[in-house]
Amino acid sequence: MLTTVENGRAVRVQGDPEHPFTAGFLCAKVNRYLERTYHADRLLHPLKRVGRKGRGEFVRVSWDEALRDIAVRLREIAASTDGAQSILPYSYAGTMGMLQGQSMDRRFFHALGASKLDRTICSTAGAWGMRMTVGANVGADAEGIPSSDLVVLWGTNTLTANPHLWPFVRQAKDQGARVLCIDPIRTRTADQCDEWIPIRPGTDAALALAMMHVIFAEGLQDDDFIARHTIGVDELRQRLNDYPPERAASLTGIPAARIIELAREYGRATSAFLRINYGLQRHGGGAMAVRTIACLPAVTGHWRRAGGGVQLSTSANFKYNTAALERPELSPAVRTINMIRLGDALTLPDAGVGGPPVRALIVYNSNPAAVAPDRNRVLTGLRRTDLFTVVLEHFQTDTADYADYVLPATTQLEHLDVHFAYGHHYATLNRPAIAPLGECKPNTQIFREIASHMELANACLADDDDALLRQALDTTDEKMTTVTYDALMERGWVRLNVPTPYLPYADGGFLTPSGKCEFYSARMESMGLDPLPAFTPPHEYPESVPDLAERFPLTLISSPRHQFLNSTFVNVASLRKDAEPELTLHPQDAASRGIEAGAMVVVFNDRGAFSARARVADSVRAGVVWAPSIWWGKLTSDGHNANETTSQRTTDMGAGPVFYDNLVEVTAVV
Ligand SMILES: Nc1nc2c(c(=O)[nH]1)N[C@H]1C(S)=C(S)[C@@H](COP(=O)(O)OP(=O)(O)OC[C@H]3O[C@@H](n4cnc5c(=O)[nH]c(N)nc54)[C@H](O)[C@@H]3O)O[C@H]1N2
Ligand SMILES: Nc1nc2c(c(=O)[nH]1)N[C@H]1C(S)=C(S)[C@@H](COP(=O)(O)OP(=O)(O)OC[C@H]3O[C@@H](n4cnc5c(=O)[nH]c(N)nc54)[C@H](O)[C@@H]3O)O[C@H]1N2
Ligand SMILES: [Mo]
Numbered sequence: 001m002l003t004t005v006e007n008g009r010a011v012r013v014q015g016d017p018e019h020p021f022t023a024g025f026l027c028a029k030v031n032r033y034l035e036r037t038y039h040a041d042r043l044l045h046p047l048k049r050v051g052r053k054g055r056g057e058f059v060r061v062s063w064d065e066a067l068r069d070i071a072v073r074l075r076e077i078a079a080s081t082d083g084a085q086s087i088l089p090y091s092y093a094g095t096m097g098m099l100q101g102q103s104m105d106r107r108f109f110h111a112l113g114a115s116k117l118d119r120t121i122c123s124t125a126g127a128w129g130m131r132m133t134v135g136a137n138v139g140a141d142a143e144g145i146p147s148s149d150l151v152v153l154w155g156t157n158t159l160t161a162n163p164h165l166w167p168f169v170r171q172a173k174d175q176g177a178r179v180l181c182i183d184p185i186r187t188r189t190a191d192q193c194d195e196w197i198p199i200r201p202g203t204d205a206a207l208a209l210a211m212m213h214v215i216f217a218e219g220l221q222d223d224d225f226i227a228r229h230t231i232g233v234d235e236l237r238q239r240l241n242d243y244p245p246e247r248a249a250s251l252t253g254i255p256a257a258r259i260i261e262l263a264r265e266y267g268r269a270t271s272a273f274l275r276i277n278y279g280l281q282r283h284g285g286g287a288m289a290v291r292t293i294a295c296l297p298a299v300t301g302h303w304r305r306a307g308g309g310v311q312l313s314t315s316a317n318f319k320y321n322t323a324a325l326e327r328p329e330l331s332p333a334v335r336t337i338n339m340i341r342l343g344d345a346l347t348l349p350d351a352g353v354g355g356p357p358v359r360a361l362i363v364y365n366s367n368p369a370a371v372a373p374d375r376n377r378v379l380t381g382l383r384r385t386d387l388f389t390v391v392l393e394h395f396q397t398d399t400a401d402y403a404d405y406v407l408p409a410t411t412q413l414e415h416l417d418v419h420f421a422y423g424h425h426y427a428t429l430n431r432p433a434i435a436p437l438g439e440c441k442p443n444t445q446i447f448r449e450i451a452s453h454m455e456l457a458n459a460c461l462a463d464d465d466d467a468l469l470r471q472a473l474d475t476t477d478e479k480m481t482t483v484t485y486d487a488l489m490e491r492g493w494v495r496l497n498v499p500t501p502y503l504p505y506a507d508g509g510f511l512t513p514s515g516k517c518e519f520y521s522a523r524m525e526s527m528g529l530d531p532l533p534a535f536t537p538p539h540e541y542p543e544s545v546p547d548l549a550e551r552f553p554l555t556l557i558s559s560p561r562h563q564f565l566n567s568t569f570v571n572v573a574s575l576r577k578d579a580e581p582e583l584t585l586h587p588q589d590a591a592s593r594g595i596e597a598g599a600m601v602v603v604f605n606d607r608g609a610f611s612a613r614a615r616v617a618d619s620v621r622a623g624v625v626w627a628p629s630i631w632w633g634k635l636t637s638d639g640h641n642a643n644e645t646t647s648q649r650t651t652d653m654g655a656g657p658v659f660y661d662n663l664v665e666v667t668a669v670v
Pocket of ligand 3 (some may be wrong): 123
């Protein structure tokens with residue numbers, strides 16, 4: 001991103017036209033980054049709560065007063081019989097920078113002896129799935145897509161979540177490739193594809209298994225690739241006997257004839273690109289689904305060629321020196337709390353995992369009062385008067401309303417950082433373009449100052465951001481040799497030391513213990529899991545929980561609204577416009593409930609409820625409803641959002657969230 005600055009003020013942001021992947025354009029949201037940065041509501045100085053928690057009543061205080069009081073409170077808690085483990089950090093994707101997201105913050109909490117946070121809220125299930133099959137979250141290179149003869153956008157809303165991929169898809173399409181979208185919702189992405197394949201939520205593994213069934217039955221597999229680079233093909237073939245297309249049809253809701261045709265299309269293609277993404281792994285069997293799909297390109301040998309293979313992410317290629325940044329050795333043996341179980345962690349006496357209750361919560365780069373599942377429980381916890389809460393933020397979010405202190409943080413225009421990527425292979429430097437607004441400080445600086453007020457002794461707690469940057473880059477990893485301080489400073493971005501396009505498994509070399517693509521996983525067997533690909537039903541799969549499904553017959557998907565980035569940008573006027581929370585229902589589901597387009601509806605289950613304006617369209621499968629998210633509760637008419645209904649249950653591997661594995665009922669408001 002290029003920022004133009006006049007007289008100390010940023011006046012324009014634009015994509016870098018020289019960047020090979022982002023190619024000069026920004027997404028719909030980041031295009032509005034100036035409006036966000038200079039927003040009238042931007043937090044510019046520290047605040048101390050005066051009203052009841054949740055009311056948002058605060059007064060301005062000095063940094064010195066805020067830091068001194070925070071240090072006193074944290075020291076008190078650390079010295080109590082509950083100990084420092086009763087302090088919990090909470091952070092995720094606000095910024096994903098290596099410095100502002102996982103450096104001084106981690107050092108501080110480690111040195112303090114705070115509980116650790118398992119950062120599972122997005123991608124762990126899928127990452128585990130990839131790890132089990134190919135060895136790491138390292139997939140095919142999107143820059144190969146122009147050579148693809150088939151592109152499958154599988155469980156991803158590319159035009160919304162990852163628009164920079166689209167030009168590559170277009171290029172393939174212009175050269176004759178078919179582009180398919182497998183999604184329960186006909187998203188704006190599906191609309192631009194040659195075909196939308198509406199699938200029942202959480203059943204993707206059954207589809208992939210039936211595809212493999214047909215591929216082997218019709219001899220479309222690559223026997224040479226399988227013999228040289230995979231293990232467990234005999235066991236896999238035996239397993240595939242359980243998944244004829246007719247059975248998969250009843251599981252997935254896709255007609256058997258279409259499954260057979262899809263298998264043939266895939267099997268006959270020479271380099272099909274499977275762009276899977278995180279949407280499909282937000283279900284009870286999400287890891288197994290990803291693991292199963294990831295077997296496909298080894299069965300057909302598509303990994304051999306540019307544009308072939310599967311990509312969930314490219315992130316595991318980026319080997320910044322996280323140990324140097326985070327200094328895990330500073331931490332004593334402490335418990336770990338799963339971030340998606342925050343509701344339990346704040347409301348159960350042993351935080352749900354054993355040990356002392358959580359007595360202090362330090363939130364940065366996250367808005368758990370909007371984004372975490374089981375929102376009722378989260379808010380009940382945040383409301384506790386005996387909980388000491390500090391929030392580092394740009395804005396007075398739902399979460400900030402519950403803080404004892406709110407500390408104003410800098411944005412990416414105002415601080416230094418370095419980034420990995422999860423859809424391409426370029427490292428990015430983030431240089432500050434303007435001075436911090438008001439009294440804002442970078443997260444790193446805020447943690448340095450809290451540490452110094454607490455008189456924590458370790459010298460690494462004083463490292464400045466330039467030193468942190470150099471430590472992040474201090475690695476001998478082969479793929480990182482091009483990512484040097486000087487190269488980043490010169491151009492702002494640099495490609496990892498991998499060819500273009502990068503073919504990670506063209507000659508095998510899988511990153512698993514066996515070095516092969518593991519159709520059969522001994523590691524999963526030793527974890528007590530099914531060692532072979534399988535269909536693992538969602539937790540709230542109607543066939544497994546008929547009583548629940550009778551009361552709550554619809555599956556709610558609350559994936560991102562095009563104009564929001566999780567809960568970021570919801571308060572930016574040009575992006576929210578006059579929008580209000582919406583729910584799309586299939587005409588059959590609307591008719592059977594007497595719901596007309598434009599009516600206000602309530603979406604509910606045993607966990608909670610939120611209201612939305614009904615849209616009626618056949619762009620969702622019958623039985624599926626869509627509530628574009630993630631709204632700030634305080635910017636809705638009823639104060640609620642979709643996470644009132646989502647659960648704290650976890651995925652089969654990786655202990656990830658199951659946001660879209662969520663049965664609800666919908667009624668019209670009369
Ligand atoms: N129902 C439902 N829930 C979901 C999802 C969904 O699709 N549906 N998506 C899930 C996913 S994939 C994710 S990743 C999570 C994301 O959830 P979060 O990690 O909470 O991400 P955001 O809501 O984008 O950002 C949180 C806050 O970080 C702040 N922030 C940004 N940069 C900085 C900074 O430099 N310093 C500080 N101190 N603050 C900063 C922003 O102002 C914002 O308020 O939500 C999850 N929750
Ligand atoms: N504009 C915008 N861009 C974003 C974000 C944002 O909030 N807004 N968030 C960012 C973040 S943190 C992330 S993790 C990514 C997420 O982006 P993606 O990985 O694309 O994931 P989602 O948007 O959660 O879901 C994508 C699609 O999966 C579909 N889906 C749900 N369940 C299933 C299923 O069982 N099977 C199949 N086949 N499809 C299913 C949903 O209907 C949805 O259309 O996007 C990033 N980019
Ligand atoms: Mo995410």
